[in-house]
Amino acid sequence: MSASNVRVTSLGGGRYRVNDGTRQWLAHGVAAGDARWVFFDGGVYLIDAAPPARRKARHSHDETALASPMPATVVMINVQPGQRVAQGDLLIMLEAMKMELPIKAPRDGRVNAVTCRRGELVQPGVPLLDFE
Amino acid sequence: MSASNVRVTSLGGGRYRVNDGTRQWLAHGVAAGDARWVFFDGGVYLIDAAPPARRKARHSHDETALASPMPATVVMINVQPGQRVAQGDLLIMLEAMKMELPIKAPRDGRVNAVTCRRGELVQPGVPLLDFE
């Protein structure tokens, strides 16, 4: 179904009635800067103006960087400098917003140095390990 | 207590925290044109920019005019042309928004003519009776 078959009526206050030709839905939308958020049938969608390449790049960075994705506390360091680890091994356990955030080895490799301490509050993007 | 002792903090979205020096309250406010509406501790207040004289005038008009205050249907006409009535007598019963709206005699007097019919949809301000 193409978007052109879909009729949208703004009801005000972020409410939208959308009709796809078979039925109608009450949906919600809001935009802030380039980011447009839509809530539709229980799903949340973020349509942003950033080109896909940039989004991809951000995503792959999050998966491989040995840094916290957000401010977090180091609750466990599971490796020693010099230790060899296999892909997927748990290296460090962080806690942020009361949730555990595991930092795992992105590939087989060796830990050269551990650059954080247990109990430390670490900031996003700051390396936790020297890994190769 | 003067308003100057009262601290108001806007919390956004029409929410206001107001502190009168003894305790705080979560209140709500919204303005549309000259009219400012405030909800405070279960009370609803309309502060409008119209001078008191005009407001008074509107009010007394509503009480004495033998017209409907809003679009309404005539459900009963209780008087005949020429009939003498006492202050407070029920002259006409209107119904609007499913509520009964009684039109009563504003003072002792005489009905000269009835200018509406039972079942008629009457508009605000249009006389229903010629009364003297």
Add this chain to the structure above:
Amino acid sequence: MLRRILIANRGEIAVRVIRACRELGIESVAVYSDADAQALHASLADHAVRIGPAAPSESYLLVEAILAAARATKADAIHPGYGFLSENAAFAHACEQAGIVFVGPPGDAIERMGSKIAAREIAHRAGVPVVPGSIPADQSDGAIAGAAHVLGFPVLLKPSAGGGGIGMKAVREEAALLPSIAQARREASAAFGNDTLYVERLVEQPRHVEIQVIADAHGQVLHLFERECSIQRRHQKIVEESPSVALTPALRARMGEAAVRVARAAGYRNAGTIEFLLDGAGDAARFYFLEMNTRLQVEHPVTEQVTGVDLVRAQIAVASGERLPWSQAEIAQRGHAIEVRVYAEDPSRNDLPQAGPLLLYREPVMPGIRVDAGVVEGGQISVHYDPMIAKLIASGDTRDAARRRALAALRSYPILGIRTNVPFLIALLEHPRFVSGELDTHFLDREGAALRSALATEPPAEVLAIADALLPGVEADLRVGQDAGRDADPWSALQNVRV
């Protein structure tokens, strides 16, 4: 189970039924007038059909337009809600003839119980007491006066063609009898074009207590206990609760059984309500059948809260031909529920209905509070329809817990842009005689004026300070707040938000 239900109504009850359909996996079809094109019910349903202009007589009361909408959307059932066509026997019959399930009683039962005289006769034959009274065949002054003497004072004169309170006259002594007969005839004639009078014994301080019933197509008729609805204003209920403090277990059982007998005698099916006048309280109280409402009531949530039964779901199940899944013994009351009706009206101007925009509208969300509404912030209360904005239902383990919850919720229910009865409801729920449960149907006749006059009119200093903050140009600075710096301002993150 039904597949697609058209809701022949608007506002909160349409929204209530649409939500029930969604939970059951049944598709919903809304109908709307031009005034409701942007209304919540018309947006929430899976399908929506315009049926005419704003006036109810040209839209929500138009049988043919609604049946056409049902045919066009292939709806297999119609739920009528309350009001509009819900007690129109011809509409129920027309649905039956069109092969569309009417989610309500059979048309014949509506017809039978729609006539007050026939309903009274059915109740009487079923062994259920009715208020003593008669329509004298001879309508002369002498015959009507004679009927009054047989009943004994006080008596009530009523137009036999009437409804509501129009033309009703209470007569407490001989001297007032003949003038009242003349006056009642005049008003009956003016209002209904028919001056036939009905004379009945006047119960001086009755409670209005009604019993919810539901019947399936397999012979099961259950009652779901009582609702006390004595707080009325111009014959319109504004507060309902369950249980009633006036009922003892024995009286409750007798009234429940009486209601079931009437429903059985009426050949009833689906949800209905038997209204009683209650004279006195406790085991010695007397109850009299008043009438049967052959539809879902506005106040049905009170029963849902105390019994745990979803009445709309039960209505749909019964209409689908299913058996009711409970026995009478499995239905129990627990705790207490109080409903208040929130109206767009001005308590300081004789409760004049209000129409206008809901500039700011936030429903209270808190434990034990249910709000059934059909509006959203930014919407309108239209001049064309009933001014009820919402029903707020508070539940608690005791009456006082429910009452306190209702008060807390009303104080957290900002509705701005039109006048509402919220301040009046707060004063009412705090009235000592409401607190103690000493209710009767004249409660508001006696106490209403004092309650209204006690409502604050002069804005206190806090309100003036907020009003100052609402002056053009002031808000931007204020938003920074006095307790916190700009960083803590939640709106600083919300630059350029568009909806």
Add this chain to the structure above:
Amino acid sequence: MLRRILIANRGEIAVRVIRACRELGIESVAVYSDADAQALHASLADHAVRIGPAAPSESYLLVEAILAAARATKADAIHPGYGFLSENAAFAHACEQAGIVFVGPPGDAIERMGSKIAAREIAHRAGVPVVPGSIPADQSDGAIAGAAHVLGFPVLLKPSAGGGGIGMKAVREEAALLPSIAQARREASAAFGNDTLYVERLVEQPRHVEIQVIADAHGQVLHLFERECSIQRRHQKIVEESPSVALTPALRARMGEAAVRVARAAGYRNAGTIEFLLDGAGDAARFYFLEMNTRLQVEHPVTEQVTGVDLVRAQIAVASGERLPWSQAEIAQRGHAIEVRVYAEDPSRNDLPQAGPLLLYREPVMPGIRVDAGVVEGGQISVHYDPMIAKLIASGDTRDAARRRALAALRSYPILGIRTNVPFLIALLEHPRFVSGELDTHFLDREGAALRSALATEPPAEVLAIADALLPGVEADLRVGQDAGRDADPWSALQNVRV
């Protein structure tokens, strides 16, 4: 009755307690960190006191700051909520010493039940089964392996100093035993600086079923039936319900009695929860005491909905020295309630917590739905605290009715500006094994990845059309609507609205 209660917490639980105070006519005092200066709880209370910077260790965990706030506002009691200082025995003792009523158990009881080993011993002595296991005094590989052999495979190795799941190793066969001991020691040492191991029998597919208890100061100890909390993710509950489909009346009675015995043995007072592992289902199932939570639980609304008991009000009554007003026989379950926890997290990125603005936030208001939240539209989810946004509790007469209600409510719960687990919760509630009630604590370990990967990521045409409408400049035209003329546009009446 208490006069003024300080709530030593934030977010939804602070709001919950403030509302309970308001209903009871008790004044409330909120405390807030700099990050919460504009938070709902800090605005809703009658009084609010800043206690420090955003970091919990400098504000909500600071005993002295909270006691100072209580003294400054002359609060006569402190409600600790859950988390933060709620299970801190020193805090409870400090309140007692300051002459402030702690709305919770005696400090001694917190202390006793706070030690897993002491709590296990108390349960055992009270005749309540515990999972067989021991801390070998000799911590050599051989002694630990010997303890494992005595219990029989499968066994679980746990750091004795630990919590959560860190360092826990399941061992199902001899060959894995010694390597697992070494690995568990290493992780225990790294996480807790202590490599002492505890060995216990592993229950392979247990349910987590807990019993709510409440005790007054007059010797009355009641249970309020069970909550099934098997749907966990990283040892965090995300769905809780009552009743549990695994319990028969006989098993339910046995577990309730066991919970009461433990609470009595602990010298308990106020609300608490006894957590059990349940092995199997029905009369033949075995249950084992796990631990006691000496505070109100996040999931307490589930119990409130099915029993009709207001637990926070009961907590305050008990803390005021009142007797519980019920006997055990008067407490009954009715219907079914399901709670889902709505988190700010990204299901597509391993549930990474999210912080950010609630650009649009509208709670579902519908029959049978309760939302306990501490946020409003325009607010922020702060990086400093738990990412739980709200708890949504659905009630119905059957489990399936409650489940369908929860689904309908989640589909009507727009939260925009941050990622949430709402789509994940919808998929979970529709999972065939959730529908059939086949739950155990590993449910999400097995099914979580599949559930996450099935979440829609590509926006459908409807979403793209709405996104187009949200482009700058488009909205103004759209607002006129396609179904209705300008007159019907509700916003045309809302020109120049300022808040």
